[in-house]
Amino acid sequence: MSSRTGILPMRSGPYSEVDTSDAEFQRAVSRFLAVKDQTFAVSGSIPISETEPTTLFFRTTGISHALPFPLRPDALNQLPALNVLLAACEPDLEEDGSDASEGSKHDPPLVWPSKLPFSTTFDLASHPVLDTIKMALLNKHYPGTYLYAVRDKFEIFLAGSRTGPRQDVPKPSRIRDGSHLVASVVITLPVPHRGGALVVRNPDGGEERFYPTNQNKPGDKTLHWTAYLADCEHEVEFVEQGCRMAMSYGVYMKSFGPAGPRPEPLFSPNEKLLGSLSALVRLSKDRTLGVYLTGGYDCSPADVLADSLVPHLKCSDATLYHALKAFKVIVELRWVALGHVWPADRTVQLKTDDFENTASLMRQKLSYTYGAPSKSSMHRAGRQRRRSVAGSVASYDGSSNMGALGISGIGGRGRDRHSSRYGYKVASYEVEEDEDEYLDDIIVEGGAVPLQETNIVVLTARDEGVFRCSVPAISRGELEEVQVNVLLLFYVE
Template sequence: MMPSAIPPSLSPPATNAAVAIVPSPAVSPAIVGRNLYEQSMAFRSPSVDFEIEHVSSPRTQPRPLMRRGVSDYANESLLQTSIATVIAAKARSFAISGRIPVDPATLTLFFRTKSGITHSLDFPIDVDYDTPPALDVLIAACRPHPQIGDDADGESLFYPTNLPLTTSLELANHPILEAVRNTLFPTLPGGHYLHAVRDKLEIVPTGASMGEQAPAGDTRVATVIITLPVRFRGGALIVNAPEGGEERFQGRGWKNGHMEWVAYLSDCTAEVEAVQKGCRISVSYALHLKTFGPSGVAPDPLIVPSDYFLDNLAPIFNMTRGRTIAFYLTGDYGVNPADVLAESLVPYLKGGDSILYHAVKLYKLSPELRWTAGGYIWPVDRTVECGPEAPDGSSFNSSGRRPLSGGYGVGPYVDEDDHIINLQHRVEQSGAIPLAEADIVLLADKDMSGSMSGSISKERVPLVSKGLLDKLVVNILLVVYVA
C-alpha cells in the first residue's frame, strides 16, 4: 500500500525470455460425465512443476502429429521475441505520449527580442502557403542548437532562454502532469507532485535535424515536449533510454484539433530526424519533483503553522525538555495496522495532524508515528501483529509478571478477566511494551473528571478471539523526544 522512493531503478529489457502456454487443468463437467479419459497424455510445462493431462475424445481418432516447417519455427521465434519485448517495455516505461484537445486558433505565442519589441505569433501555421512575419522574426532571434557529433543535415535552432517567451497554453488546464505521474512514476509517494518549468522553444526548419541531445544534468526528473500547431512532414522525435530502448513519436503538428505531447525521463536522450517539409516548432518543460508533505525525497512543505499555534507549542517543549512526549492523532486514515507501519502515514497526514507534524519539524525535532492500544505502544518499526491465543489458564506473560489492565476494542474488561490477560500476552508477544516502561509522557486534553476529551484516530485490526472474529481498536501517537 505504501509508496517507495522515486524514480525506480532501470533494468535492461530481457531478450531471451521464454513463454510457456499451459492449458488450463480444469475439466468440463460434461466431459467428466461421459468418462472420456481413455486416451490421456501427460504434459509437463518447462516453467512450472505441474503435471497436466489432456483429455481426448474416444469418438474421434487422435490427430496425427504435423511436421513443422522452417516457417513455423520462424513464426514461433518471432512470437517469443515480441512477447519478451512487450513485457520488458511494460516493466520499464521511459517515455509516453498523448494529445491535448486544443483548438489551434486559440493558441498564441508571445516573445520579445533583444530590441525590446514584443511580438505575437498566431496559430495554426502552414509555411508552404503563408509565413507570418512574426515567425521570421522568431527564427532570426534563435541560436543554433548544440549537437553531439557533426552528422546533422542542418542546424536546428532554439530561442535564447534569457529572452521572455510564453504561450497562451496553460499546462494546469490539462491533466498532462497527472498522466506523466501515473505512467512514468507509478510508485511516487503520496504528498509529492510534479512541478513544470518552461525550458526552451526549439525550431527545426526544412532540411534540418536535431542531433542527439545529452541529458540536461539538472534536478529535473522528466521532460515534456509539446509540438506546436505548425504543419510539417518528417521530423520524428526519437527518445533513447540508457539501456538501449528506443521510442519514436511522429508529432504531426496538429490533427483533428489535437496537439501532441511527449514526456520522457531525465536520463534519456532525444533527437529529431530531418524535417522534409514545413517547420517543426516545439516547447519543452522541465518537470521537477516537489512535496507538500513534511517528509520524502525533497521535503519542502507548502504550509506553515500559524504563530498562534507555535506560540502555544513552545511552552510544552520548554517544560518537557529532556523527556519523550506523545500526542494522539485525530484523523482516520482507513489502514490496517497489521499491514503497515504507522510511520508510513506521514505523507498522508491531514488536518490538525499535518499542522502538528509540521510545527514539530520547525523546532528541529524528529517526530515519529507509532501504534498504541490499551496502554501499550509498539516500536516504530513494528506493525500490530497479535499472535495466536495463549493456552487456557495463562495468567502471566513471558516476563513472569502479571500484565497491566486496560481496555481493548469496545468491550469493558476487569483486571482478573482471563480474556484481557490473554490478549495482553498476545500484544506483548508482538513487541509492544507498556507506555510507562517506554518512559513516554502522553499529552492529552482532559476535562474536570479526568477523562480524555476530543476525538482520536481509531484504526482497527482483525483479531480472532475464542473462535470469533473481533477488531482491536488501535490509536496513533506522534512521539518526539524534546532535546
C-alpha cells in the same frame, strides 16, 4: 438456451481451444509481456481554442513581436514576425553534426537565445499533462511531493535538420531547492511539416517513435505533446519538408509538507496553537509527550511503520506536526494498543498459536473507525470485551482548575512525582485477567512494550475522537480484533 456469465461466453469441453504451443502465439505473448510494464513515454494532443489561440511573444532589438498559431504552409513568406524569429535564433551548439552516425552530416536545429525575452500564452499547468505524467510514468510518486515544469528551450527544425541521440540534463539555474528532474515534455506546435519523428529510448533498450498528429496538416488546431522519463535518450529524425517547432520543458519533483529532511509546509500554524505549545514545551523539559492522531488514514499497522503516515497527515494532525517542528523538538509516530507501544522501527505483528485459521484470518477485512480512545481497545467477534491497563488512562479531576486535558501512559516514577502537582487521577476499569493476559503475551512477543514501563505522557481530551484501525489476531482458537491507535510523540530536550 445457452447460458452466459457476464460478457464472456462460457464454453464446455476442453480447457482451451487455442493451441498454446503454436510458435507464433508464443512469440506474440512474449512481445506482449516484454512491453506491457515498460511505459517510459506517453503522448497526447491539446486542442487550441479559437477564442484563445496559442501565441508566441518575443523581443529582439527593443521591438516586441507576436506569432499566432497554427501557421499556414506559406507563412514563411507572409509573416514578418516569423522571419524575425528565425533570424534571432541560433544554431544549437549541442548539435554540430560531427557526432552523426556512419559519418553522415546534418544541420543542427535553431534555438531561441536564453538571453532574449520569450513567452507564450500556452500554460502547461492549465492542462492535465503533469497529472498524466504522474499517473502513467511516475508510479513511485511519493506522498508529500509535487511536480512542476520549467521551460527549457524553444527549437526550430528546418528542412534537412535533425538531432543526434542525447539525454536531457537539469538546468541548475532553474532548479528549485531540493527538487530533481524526473521527466521531460516536448510540445510540438501546429506547423505543417514532414518527417521529424521524436524517437525515445529507455536504458533497457526499449524504443518508441512519436509522429506529431499535426504534421503535414494545414489548418490543424492541436498541440501535440510527448513526455518521457529523465533517464531516457531521445533524438529527432530528419525533417524532410516544412518546419518543425517545439518547446521542451523539464518536469521536476519537489517535496513539501512534513516529508523529507527539510520539511517545507504549505501553511503556517495559527498563533493560538503556537502559544499553547510554547507554554507546554517550556514546562516539559526532558519529557516525552504524546497525542493521538485524529484524522482518517488508510493504512495497515501490520504492513507499514507508523512514521510512514507522516506524508499523509491531514487537518489538525498536520498542523500540530508542523507546529512541533517549529519548536525544534524530536517528533515521531508510534503504534499503540492495549496499553502497549511499539518501537518506531516495528510494525504491529501479532503472533498466533492457531495456524489452521490463517486463511480465514486473511479474509477478514481491516476496518477503520473513529471515536474516543476506548477503554476497551480489543473486541471479540460478536461481543464487546472490556480491557484496561492500570494507570494507562487518566483524566484531570473535575474539581481541579486544569481544564479538560488528560494525561495517561505515565511511567511509575513520573506518576509519583507529578500526580499531586497536576491534579489528575488514575482511572481503572474491570479487567478480565484470565482472558487478556494471553493476548498481552502475544502483543509483547510482537515487539510492543507496556506503556507503564516507559516515560511517555499521553495527552488526551475527554471524548476526543481519534483514529483507530483493527488488526486481526487469533487467540486460543478465536478471532480477535485488536484496536490500534497512532501516537504522535515529541521529546522536549
